[in-house]
Amino acid sequence: MFEIGTSLWNVLDTLRSLQHFFPQVDVKYDPDSPTTPIILHLRPHLDLLFSGHHQRLHTISIKKLRDPNPPLTLTYKTSVLSSSEDALKRVGVSRMFGPTYPGDDLRYPGVSFSFEEESRGAAPKSPTIPDDRHQEVKRIIISQKNLDGEPRDALDEVKECPAMAGDLSRAVVKIHEGVTLQFYPSGSEPVHVILGSTTAQDLTVDLGPPLRVHYKEDDRMTIHSRSNQAEVDEDGDYFYNYQQHGIDFLVSGSTHTVKKVVIHSNVPGTPLFQRYKRCPWDIEGRPEDDEDESPPRKRFYERVEEIHHFLAPGEAPPSMILNRTDDEDGLRLPSSTTRLFGYDGIILEATESGQVVSVMLF
Structure with missing residues (x-):
């Protein structure tokens, strides 16, 4: 086996x-x-x-x-x-x-x-x-x-x-745009997921049915919203969970288009380890000119400090502390506490040692 x-x-x-x-x-x-x-x-x-x-x-x-x-x-x-x-x-x-x-x-x-x-x-x-x-x-x-x-x-x-056939080989993240998914075997047609455009039906056609679908019920982040009004437009939003590819998609309950993409690194010792397969992601920067065929990228194995200098050189990003084991009494993990770093269009979740656990694109 x-x-x-x-x-x-x-x-x-x-x-x-x-x-x-x-x-x-x-x-x-x-x-x-x-x-x-x-x-x-x-x-x-x-x-x-x-x-x-x-x-x-x-x-x-x-x-x-x-x-x-x-x-x-x-x-x-x-x-x-x-x-x-x-x-x-x-x-x-x-x-x-x-x-x-x-x-x-x-x-x-x-x-x-x-x-x-x-x-x-x-x-x-x-x-x-x-x-x-x-x-x-x-x-x-x-x-x-x-x-x-x-x-x-x-x-x-x-x-x-052959054991890799059908698995995700790379996910190229483009901030404010979406993500391009490349699969084994090499040369397979990539799948493009565009924020605000790709629909739940598109995901099912291109990726197959998700392993799980659940409706968004956690509104604890609402307190951090810049808007004075409650996020009523999020009522009915739901997640398509593709654990076998290491990716979640948040789909709008009204337009049924993708609002957010969450990509997981499957880092050992963290609360999310083994809930998702490792998604080998790259964050792609802006090309230097129209003829630049290899724009700069940062990859999933690089430290959060290096990615920070890539995303926002010279600026200190706002951050928050998250402990995913708060609801798990008696659970002790080497990296239970992570830190969320917010940028324009993207959030990085990283361990205290600088390993990026997940990337959220919105």
Whole structure:
């Protein structure tokens, strides 16, 4: 069920529905890095490594092959490689896969077999005899194929593959205009969502039905409105939630056109983590002239300070503090408090460490 290139959001969603198989999932990441690789540890056999930028399944590590709780059986094509009763040994790998590349491990395109319990450098290696035919395999590493047999760097992004088909590859935000959505496979026709123009029907035609629709009931921001009148025109406004793309659209209840776009970064350790898939967004600036085909952009992994200088150089933006766990008694998260930075036509929500959690375009 774990395929290289699948998104973190999809894998965690699958694991949540299979709690009887995977009762405990450990999520490991660097809380200070906006592009931290993420490891899911599924005891006792599996470690799943996801890339830092696009949160795609990069590497699968299988270990404790003979741990019987639960028992693990590995097959290749129609042959059994390993089970809790039958150990996988060097000679068995050689018979099954043939000649290998030089090195301590047995390396083949897309898979390698290691005779150490942990990765190199984690513990002192015990002396082994390279030609020991009965040396037992301790770990199996699965990743995308490299034709030269070399293992892929864990910090590399996953190359485009069939598992990404239909997923969002990039969202280009244009302030006061809207957002352009680009999808896999590369070369697919982009979808343009224009504020005040694109309708709910357009969204359904271009993106399919949303996973959720809910009516806007939270009016706490009304107190910050510059207008003295209540925002009566918001009665009946509703959200189209596309969690699988990491985007919400607020649709007017009267005109049924898009009023706001909310884009999510799926930052680990924050209250919104895993509610939405990471949307890899860019904020596009004004081109220098009519012939400028590559206007400046700021991307989702850049710190809020850098984006601030891009949006409003020399100005200190107004900000407010938001704690999304106020309604969740007993919930403690590393980054529960965020700060909202307001600009003309766009609001950034960022953690105390400067990671942008979401972008709202209006």
